[in-house]
Amino acid sequence: MNTKTLFYILKRILLALLTVWVVITVTFFVMRAVPGGPFLSEKAVSDAAQKALEAKYGLDKPLMEQYVTYLKDIATKFDFGPSIKLRGRQVIDVIMDGMKTSAKLGLVAAFVALFFGIVLGCVAALCRNSIVDKVIMVITTAFVSMPSFIMGTLLLLVFSVKLGIVPANGETAKGLVLPVITLSLYPMAYITRLTRSSMLDVLGQDYIRTARAKGVASAKIIFGHALKNSLIPVITYFGPMLAYIVTGSLVVEQIYAVPGIGRAFVSSITGRDYPLIMGTTIVLAILIVVMNLISDILYTVVDPRISLD
């Protein structure tokens, strides 16, 4: 690794840190702009009670002081303060509880998408212009054009309501089958198209012809030479894929009643639980930013031909 790469990585890390800071700042000040503050929805709160509540949550202090405290709590203790609606619970505990289920769901969906995406992409590329290729391309085009909530509700309708194969409730292990499929279809379709085009690109390269000319077995050419090189563009999709899975899980968890972070987020929006909204936004944003960073760095490390700017 040369100094230029190191410098690039350093720059990317700085940008990521800056992004996280911007997210926290925007979240904080935007949330404070809500008229009446977080306790507006509370019915018939007397002045004294309002004051006591504000003192308890530190809302009576000047705005800048609140901001600095908030920032400091996140940076040092990863503490987002108490939830307003779920009495006696810390925001970070609620997030961590939800994260257990959501992480499982997201990771499985990501692996399913990667595996089937790469396999289908290779098949499509190797059977180029055949009927198999065309069917795969039509199906993936359709999947890419379908919002995740449409896909989720339709799958729910067919497999749970009409056929009754899997439960509609996502609290059990079997109930997670449909959420995983829903979440993985779009990235799978995208990866398929990505793999197909880059595989076709690689198969036309000179070194593949050389390998064929010297009599290397077809299987070895595909798995040893072509596949490895054609997967490089897929790495860049890791970041966006995670972002998609995170935002997709907001609705998917809602549809299938999965007790994850997405459902906590949506119910915190409808319940106007401001600390929870802020905490979840920030945690998910950090997750996405970190994943983007990793995939960008991996990309530059894996392929030395990539020029950095």
Added chain:
Amino acid sequence: MEKKARLLNMQVNLDEFIPATEEEKEYMLQMRPSTTFFRDGMKRLVKNRIAFISLIVIVIITLASILIPFFWPYKYDTMLGVRPGKPVDSSYNNLAPFHYGKTELKKIEAGEKVFPHIFGTDSGGRDYFIRVVYGTRISLAVGFFASIIVLIVGMLVGSIAGYCGGVVDLFIMRIVDMIYALPDMLMVILLATVMKQTLGPAIEGTVFAKIGSNIIALFFVFGLLYWVSMARLIRGQILSLREQEYVLASQATGAKARWIIKKHLLPNCISVVIISTALQIPSAIFTESYLSFLGLGVNAPMPSLGSLASDALNGINSYPYRLVIPAITISLIVLSLNLFGDGLRDAFDPKLKH
């Protein structure tokens, strides 16, 4: 040897001045009429069957969503069972397709003609067909206007960054990087949540109240966050275009920056810009339906395809078609817009010509 000698001296070769024969003249004939860039692209677009069919689908859906509400006998927010001064007639709620409410059945028995409820009615007794039509109208309008906003902001910032270069460019591009790295959907949800509270009272009683604060918030967010890729694209175009000779010539004659951007740079990157605007529309429709699904979309009686699908989830056991209809509509719109955008790019992007 003789030829070489003639080359060296200044003597004119008379052979080169013999009049052309008829056969030779034929080479110079124009075989087919010259074509403009636009006409050439259109020809390619029409030849692309998938893109052309997509275009037709888009035009049909758009015209239907605009025209049908004018002559349809029902309104999207009229609860058919509610009559002033009479108890609510619940027979109108949740009608199956082509079924009628009590009073309508009486009218039919009396020989009157009643316009059918093609998709039945919803739980509030509202004609579902007209709600789907209105939802389509809202979704298309949101997609269109959001793309226009993205186009204007992106074009402005991108052309300034690209043309000015130097410190201005560096500064703008760092902001673009920054916004690019922000998780957009989370920011949209955050801003929509907050603006629902702040904008709601402010626009009470104005035209905007009917559209709803959420849609305004959505436009606002698009103007704030989604312009970055457009700005990047235009900057890249302008960076390469401003090195052209005609820009130098214009500068030499004393043209101002605004003139050069408007007259030389923008018209030359217009095709790329139009294509990415076209591809922006489905993404905006996606976002709107997603927000509506989370309850952050259009305000209550006003339907959008996302909110219709979300409402249908409650009765998914008994009325699955209420979910399927908006689902198919939205997928069809997004699919045909995507395919048309791809076709447009294939036809008009000069780099992909061959």
